[in-house]
Amino acid sequence: MSNDLSEHENLLFRPEELPEEFYFKNYADLTRFISYFYQIDSVFKLKPRTILEVGVGNNLVSNYLKQSGFKVTTVDINKNLKPDVVGNLANLPFLDNTFDVVLAFEIL
Numbered sequence: 001m002s003n004d005l006s007e008h009e010n011l012l013f014r015p016e017e018l019p020e021e022f023y024f025k026n027y028a029d030l031t032r033f034i035s036y037f038y039q040i041d042s043v044f045k046l047k048p049r050t051i052l053e054v055g056v057g058n059n060l061v062s063n064y065l066k067q068s069g070f071k072v073t074t075v076d077i078n079k080n081l082k083p084d085v086v087g088n089l090a091n092l093p094f095l096d097n098t099f100d101v102v103l104a105f106e107i108l
Contacts, residue, residue, distance in 0.1 A: 028058060028060075035105065035106070036060055036061055036064075039061050039103060039105055040061060040064055040065065043065055043070065043101065043103070044068075046100075046101055048070070048099075048100035048101040049071060049100050050071050050073070050098070050099045050100050050101075051065060051070055051071065051072045051073070051099060051100065051101050051102075051103060052072075052073050052074075052075065052094065052098070052099040052101070052102045052103065053065075053072055053073070053074045053075070053102075053103040053104075054075050054076070054089060054092075054102060054103065054104040054107055055075075055076055055089075055104060055105065055106065055107035056074045056075075056076045056081045056082075056083050057081070057106065059074070059081070059082075061103065061105075062074050073085065073099070075087045075092060077089070089104075089107065
């Protein structure tokens with residue numbers, strides 16, 4: 001990445017504490033936008049009714065899908081990102097088969 005991550009170096013291992021601006025200033029580059037295209041394209045091909053996005057990042061994918069008419073619920077460990085649900089991947093608060101598709105890109 002071409003951007004300087006030094007101000008957030010100590011937080012990279014504590015993603016629940018990364019400030020929202022990290023995902024705009026340091027996170028989005030050409031490679032990431034190409035990835036967004038493929039994520040969104042995959043959803044359109046699957047034609048789900050309900051979607052869970054785990055790890056909202058800068059909300060670009062979920063916002064695009066919502067504006068395209070999909071019912072999207074977001075979950076993230078980081079409350080600063082304003083997900084619909086603040087939660088941990090190891091213990092999600094949803095019943096089995098609640099969503100047709102679960103998106104979990106770039107979270108591990």
